[in-house]
Amino acid sequence: MFPVLSALLATLLVGTVVTFAAGRHARWAALATSAAFLAEVGFLLLDFPGWPGFVAGVPGFSYSESYAWIHLGWLQVNYTVGVDGISLVLIFLTAVLQLATVVYSWEERQRPGAWFGLLLLTCLGCVGVFVALDVLLFFLFWEAVLVPMFFIIGYWGGPRRRYAAIKFFVYTHVASIVMLVGLLALVFYSGAKSFDYSAVYAAAPGLSVVTQTFLFLSLFFGFGVKFPVVPFHTWLPDAHVEAPTGGSVLLAGLLLKLGGYGLIRWAVFVLPLGFKEAQPVLFVIAFASIAWGSIVSLAQRDLKRMVAFSSINHMGIVLLAIALGSSLGLLAAVLLMFAHGVVSALLFMTAGSVHHTYGTRDIASLGGITPSAPTLSTLIMVGSLASLGLPWLISFPAEFTALLATWDGLAYWVLIPLGILVVTAAFYIWMMQRVLFGPPKGIPAAVHELPWYETAGMGILVAATILFGVLPFLLVNLITSSPIHGFAGV
Numbered sequence: 001m002f003p004v005l006s007a008l009l010a011t012l013l014v015g016t017v018v019t020f021a022a023g024r025h026a027r028w029a030a031l032a033t034s035a036a037f038l039a040e041v042g043f044l045l046l047d048f049p050g051w052p053g054f055v056a057g058v059p060g061f062s063y064s065e066s067y068a069w070i071h072l073g074w075l076q077v078n079y080t081v082g083v084d085g086i087s088l089v090l091i092f093l094t095a096v097l098q099l100a101t102v103v104y105s106w107e108e109r110q111r112p113g114a115w116f117g118l119l120l121l122t123c124l125g126c127v128g129v130f131v132a133l134d135v136l137l138f139f140l141f142w143e144a145v146l147v148p149m150f151f152i153i154g155y156w157g158g159p160r161r162r163y164a165a166i167k168f169f170v171y172t173h174v175a176s177i178v179m180l181v182g183l184l185a186l187v188f189y190s191g192a193k194s195f196d197y198s199a200v201y202a203a204a205p206g207l208s209v210v211t212q213t214f215l216f217l218s219l220f221f222g223f224g225v226k227f228p229v230v231p232f233h234t235w236l237p238d239a240h241v242e243a244p245t246g247g248s249v250l251l252a253g254l255l256l257k258l259g260g261y262g263l264i265r266w267a268v269f270v271l272p273l274g275f276k277e278a279q280p281v282l283f284v285i286a287f288a289s290i291a292w293g294s295i296v297s298l299a300q301r302d303l304k305r306m307v308a309f310s311s312i313n314h315m316g317i318v319l320l321a322i323a324l325g326s327s328l329g330l331l332a333a334v335l336l337m338f339a340h341g342v343v344s345a346l347l348f349m350t351a352g353s354v355h356h357t358y359g360t361r362d363i364a365s366l367g368g369i370t371p372s373a374p375t376l377s378t379l380i381m382v383g384s385l386a387s388l389g390l391p392w393l394i395s396f397p398a399e400f401t402a403l404l405a406t407w408d409g410l411a412y413w414v415l416i417p418l419g420i421l422v423v424t425a426a427f428y429i430w431m432m433q434r435v436l437f438g439p440p441k442g443i444p445a446a447v448h449e450l451p452w453y454e455t456a457g458m459g460i461l462v463a464a465t466i467l468f469g470v471l472p473f474l475l476v477n478l479i480t481s482s483p484i485h486g487f488a489g490v
């Protein structure tokens with residue numbers, strides 16, 4: 001049988017190497033790689049759930065492969081990969097954002113080989129995280145993502161880029177070390193015969209409640225910093241504001257999703273008793289993140305910083321959905337991660353285009369830009385309306401499912417996220433009223449419409465926003481096809 005997941009990784013790896021070496025032709029190599037990768041992922045979507053894997057013992061996963069890698073006595077580490085509906089949705093998100101980012105960055109002139117190569121390398125690491133079913137393999141891909149993003153922020157970023165890059169790396173790396181300790185303790189204390197997910201998944205439920213709780217909290221710290229949720233969020237605004245637009249897109253669209261995915265895959269599913277004990281803590285942190293992200297967004301003058309803080313709000317809703325511990329909540333969490341990945345990427349691109357066109361992102365310095373840039377104004381409006389949950393756009397089915405799951409699990413506590421959604425709508429409407437409408441302000445004489453590549457890059461995301469807002473069942477059916485985790489009640 002053809003090793004389809006290894007082929008996915010090989011496509012990105014070979015494309016990354018070629019892109020680094022292509023120099024001024026790097027954009028074409030990156031475009032070809034992104035198109036080929038999206039086509040391969042499309043094949044998986046059409047064929048899913050696919051055929052049985054190479055090796056038995058990876059339950060609930062399709063296209064699974066497992067090969068001996070490091071076998072030294074008690075150390076049984078394998079190259080084991082596989083996907084279910086949850087991971088495949090996020091791989092599809094990676095493919096869409098990679099293509100959109102490459103197209104949007106088409107005219108990058110500052111070391112284009114390194115720029116496009118690092119973009120592809122970041123996506124390679126994310127896909128590796130989503131397919132890895134071995135503890136050590138998962139961690140290696142997890143850490144590999146930090147390196148290209150560090151250089152993207154530190155070299156192509158804004159005036160405080162070095163500070164932001166170092167802060168990003170230190171925060172996330174320290175959290176990763178705590179997460180690794182938790183994963184290794186999980187393997188050793190559970191008595192699993194290997195580092196494979198199937199072995200750990202089968203052995204971990206036998207651990208005591210106290211042990212599971214400590215392990216769950218250590219994993220939650222590692223994954224929570226990457227989310228990020230309050231109080232682990234302080235690295236995010238600096239990283240987003242200083243990162244170049246393409247870096248912000250991948251940071252918000254993909255890297256934040258690694259935290260949610262890791263929490264679901266390696267903590268909630270594997271340590272059910274510890275998850276149950278930690279639920280009150282998760283609820284408190286989730287509600288704090290939802291409220292803090294929205295309220296602080298209201299006070300922002302910088303368009304990009306506003307979008308960055310709104311990401312904390314949305315990822316708080318993701319954590320709330322996960323913390324509910326229900327099939328409907330889990331479905332909502334994955335839908336929210338996909339929706340936020342697309343919409344936040346679109347909003348960061350519009351913020352970047354505003355800066356390119358008008359020379360500022362300061363909301364108070366802009367006004368009435370619609371007559372001079374109708375295309376950009378339309379894209380800003382689509383992204384903003386999607387983020388506040390307008391029906392027929394991608395965030396609505398995700399947020400509605402999350403609210404429904406919250407009502408089902410917590411009854412009237414649903415009023416907290418429901419009320420905060422009103423605040424979210426308020427700051428996006430306030431921003432649109434200030435920037436798009438009213439008397440023209442801060443518009444240079446030489447202002448121009450968007451170049452074709454920026455329009456095309458954002459157009460890909462607008463198409464996804466509308467398609468999955470109108471036809472959300474395309475994602476729902478894929479996510480709920482994961483039999484191992486009991487979606488029968490959805």
